[in-house]
Structures are given as structure tokens and as C-alpha cells.
Amino acid sequence: MFKRLQPQAVWQLVLISLMTVVAPLGLLLYHTTVSLQTLALDSRAVTEDSVAMAQNGRNAKASLIDMERVARQYMVIGDKALVDLFKSASEQFLAPLTEIAQLLGTPEARALLADVKEQQLDLQTKLEKEKPNSPALTKEMAEFSSLQRSADRLILQARTFSEDKLHELGRAAAQARENVIQSTLVLAPVTLALIVLFTYLIVRPVRQLKAAIRTLSIGRHKPIELFGPQELVQLAEELNSLQERLSQVEDQKQQFLRHVSHELKTPLASIREGVALLQEEVVGQISHGQREVLYLVNENGRALQQLIENLLSFNRLNFSGQAQKMTFDVSALVEELLHLHWLSLTHKRQIICVGGPQLTLTAERPRLHSALDNLISNAIAYGASEGRIWLEWNIEDDHFILRVTNTGAPIPEAERSRIFEPFYQGSVKRSGAVKGSGIGLSVARECVQTQGGELKLLTTTGQLVSFAIYLPRTVVSAI
Template identity: 45%
Template sequence: MFTGPRELRSVGKRIIWLSERPAWLESQRHQFLRHLSHELKTPLASMREGTELLADRVAGPLTPEQQEIVEILDSSSRNLQKLIEQLLDYNRKQADGPVAREAVDWWTVENVVAAHSLPARAKLMHTELTLQARRCLAEPALLISVMDNLYSNAVHYGAESGNIRIHSYRHGEQVRIDVANSGEPIPAAEKNMIFEPFYQGSHQRKGAVKGSGLGLSIARDCVRQMQGELSLVDAPAGQVCFRITLPSAPE
């Protein structure tokens, strides 16, 4: 109960603060992503230079296995550079509403799978591609970024010797793309939190590269920019499945 004008003024200030906070948080997020993208450019350039020196055999001859690893490093560093550029572009596009879309062939997902072949092979994981719907309406760079995030998560969080399934199919006027992996299910208490910025669940990534808690949040925003939706859906026991829903395109 309010006992006087002072309390009413205090409540009014609180309401104004709460109404302004979402816009402030959004601006802070964009500023952080912009700064993060710029800070990543210098170490990435050094990594690219080192990889090129190895590829040129400056440090000595390479075995076939080492050559394959260098090629994967080179490809991954180029992909990372593209992702950083896309992230900067994404921040610029956020204020512009939906992005321009075009018909995208889903076979481009093979490039994403190839980019993560080394960690998947190290965990003895098998990837199954079932692309019944071949095309959807999307912005190509954003879609590849989303798929890279989901597939990378499937590799790093998935079970040893497990399976990853990428399945695209039509559902009415939409295309659904399921990215599922065998592994420990996401706890029910965390399902509503995993798309929040910086949220890191109880299941941490394995390996040297740790998650930032931004990947799924950015992925969902990218899909929404393309007038679609990204969600965590129910899956058989022992599986985790994320679903992208986008408008279909003529086959």
C-alpha cells in the first residue's frame, strides 16, 4: 500500500527505469559485439599469417596428415574472418529491420560440416545429412553463420562416438531444418534460458575453446532477421534438437 506522494514518485521512477532498461541493454549488447569483433581481428590476422607460413613449408616439410590439418586451419580461419565481418554487418543491419532474402540451396551446409570435420573425427562422431527440402528463403551469410553455430555446438556438446543429424523438410509454406545430436539432454530448468545473451548452462563445452554464452542468442536473432524462428524442440531420449523454421523457396 502507498502511504504518500513520496512513494508514488519512487514507484513512478522505477517504472520509467524499467521501461528504458530493455533499450539500454540492447544498445550495450550491440556495443559489446562491435568491440568484440574488432578485438578479434588482430589475433585472427596473426593466426592466418602463421597458417600461411606452415602451408608454404617455411618451417619444414609436412606429412600428409599435417598438411590436412593446416588446410583445415586455413579454411577455419577464413571462415572465422567471414563470421567476424558478418557479425559487424549484422550489428549494422539490426536497425534496418528484416534483411534481404534470396533462395538458398541447402547443400551449402556441407561446407559447414567440412569445416568442423577435425573435432568431429576426434570424437568419432558421424554426421547424417537428409535434405528433403533443398531450398529456403534466407540471407546466405546469416544462414551459414547460424548453421555453423548449431553444428559446432552439436560437435562440442555431443556424445563421444555419437551421431549428428541434419534434416530439412517442408512444413506447409515453411522449411524446417533440424540439427540434432546424441548426448545428454538440456535440463528442463535451462530450456527457457539458453537463448539469453551470455547464459552458460550446466553442460560446458569440452576442449580448449570455451563458449561465451552468445552463440545461440546471436543465432536466434539472425534467424528472426530472416523472418524465421529458432527453437529447441522435443527429441527422443538421449538427443538434443534445435529447429530452424524459414519461409520455403521454389525447388
């Protein structure tokens, strides 16, 4: 069921996340917009009604003043034309009051309007029927202030109505603001929770893949169980297949190493037995020189046997990522290697010069032994016959530096960048019966790099070739 809910691609998950996160914010924006629009319309209506009522009130008062002036002029002059002017002023007086009453729409407003109309009609009737100075008309004029009070009460109701509407509008605005704040307080945590949720859904499978690739790079195989977009799930399945394939390759490699080690040790054991028989003079006496040669052959056979036996353990160390460090004397390591290569040096009549302070290193001795062994072997094989080899070490610029330099044909500039590539063999040919495979310098560099160091080809002048091993000074201590 959950697999059906998984998006097909990462962009789909991102799009769904964006839409889901934006939805609460869009809802809040819509609600706020509707509230503001409603308030704006209500505010406009109240403003228009208030302005209309105020204007009608002013017009009614002005028309009432005209009515009173015309009526009093009629009482003095007695011209009937003034009665017509009174009627016109009365119409102008009643029209705005009628509009106010309609805007108010209350029974009180309609009653006040009816009272005003009745008083106005009585006054108009007296003006039409009575003589200008008659007592009845004089009495009616005395009641003119009553008409004014009735009109004022209607105008006051209009003013009160406008104030009530404005107060109501203010309360509505405050309520709308409160609603927006409450909605924000509710939707903000929801939005934040959705952001955290979808960030987790997006980042988690990526981190799982990253962790799987990291463990794969160090040789640890662990199946990946991924929940996320289908394309990431498919990538996880491909990584699982790759892990299975690498496991199979690793098993095949281990099997190959076991078989090769066994096949190499069998003839090597026969060789060592034959050398032992010769040393014991079972087949006849040997000279002192022959004994020295047999001793070197036996020692190199033992070293080869040790290398074969260390092959599997060396591979296990690479596979597990574990490192076994020990403290050893640099001079002792160099002396051991020179003893192994004494026969080759004697054969090519090469002179080796060794020099350096008494130092101890805390490092992986077998790997440093292998790296230095390859450098010395190359110096002998590619060096000039009857030439010189320098093996020097010292501490310079916070590094332990061990240089191996030999006389002979220099490495061409075009080949210097590829000299450490596996199986690469330059134009300079190796001397001797044993031909090189092109992996010696590659192996030497790897053995140094695994200890945090670096193997470099130095720039020299003349007929010299020089390599240097750089190790951190932290591994060095003086004797």
C-alpha cells in the same frame, strides 16, 4: 504566450475540452428551458383568463334570465318583495360583467359595461317607481332585449379576446420552436468543430509520442517538438534525452566494434601468415596429415576473418533494419558448414548423418549460416564422443524445417524454458578446450526470427537433443 495557455496535465485538457464542448449545449438547453417556462406561464395565464371569462359570461347570462323572470313576475303579481329579488339578481348580473371588463381592460369593454349598468339602473328605477301594469314599465320591459344584446357584446369581446390570446400563444410557441431549431443548427456545427478541435489537441501529442517511440525502437532518432499538456511535453523532452543517450551509446558501440575488429584482425593476420609459411614448407617439409590440418586451420582462419569483417556490416543491417536476401542451395550451405567443422567431428570421432531434398532458399544467407553454425557447433560440443549427429531438412505443414539432433545428455526440463536466454548456461557442460559464453543459441534464435522464422527445442525421447529451424514455405523452392 502559447506555452502559458497549455494545461499542466492531460486530465486538465480533457476537463477543459468537456466544459467547452458542453457549454454550447448548456446554452441551448438553458434557452430552451427559459422559452418553455415562459410559454408555460403565458399558457397558464391565458387559460385561467379564458376560463374565468367563460364562467363569468355564463353566470351573467344566468343572472340576466333571473332578472327578466323576476321583472315579469312583478308585472303580474305586483309584489314589492320581487323588486328586492331583482336588485339581488342585478348585482349577480353586474359582478361577472365587471370582472370581464377588468380582464379585457379596453375602452370598448368599459363603455359596454357602462351602457349595461345604465340600462340596468333605468330598469330597476322603473320597477321601483312605476306600477306593475303601467305603460312606462311595459315599454321598459320591451327594452329588456337591448340589455341582453349589450351584455352579449361584452361576452363576445371576452370570447374574441381569449381566441386572440390563444392564437398569439400559438404563434409564440411556433416562434420558440423556430428559435430552438435555428439555435440547434448554429450550435451543432460549433459543438462538432469543438469536438474535432479538442480531439486533435488530445490525440495529436499522443500520436507524436507513439511515432517517436516507434522510430526509437527501430533506431531512428528524430527530435520531438510537442505542443500540448505540460506532462506530455516533459515526456517528449525525456524521450529526446533518451534519443540523445541512445545515439551516444550507438556511436560508442560502433567505435567499440571498429576497435575490436581491428584488434582481432591484427593477430589473425599473423596467424594466417604463419600457416601460409608452413603450407609453403618454408620452415621444413610437412606430412600429408599435417597439410590437411594446416588447410583446415587456414580455412577456419579465413572464415574467422570473414566473420570479423562482416561484424560491422551485420551491425549496420540491424541498425538500419535493411535485409539483403539471396537465393542459395541448402545442400551447399550444409556442405560448407560441415567442411568447417570436420576437424572437430574427427577429434570427437562423431558420425554425422545428412539428408534432405534438393531445395533452394530465398533468405539472408549470412544469418542462416550463423544460426546453423551455432547449432552444429553445440551438437558437436555437447554431443557424446563417438556419438551421432543428424542434420535433416524437409517441407512440413507449410514450413521449411531444418533439424539438428545429437546423442548426448538431454537438457533438463527445468532448463528448457531458459535455454535461449543470452548468457544462460545450463547444468550440462560443454566439452573441449574452448568454453562457451552462453550466447550461441540466443544469437541463432535472433538470426532465424529476423527472417520471419522460429528456432525451437524439440521434445525427444532417450539420450537425444534436437533443435529445429522453422522458416515460412514462401522462401523455399524446389530444384
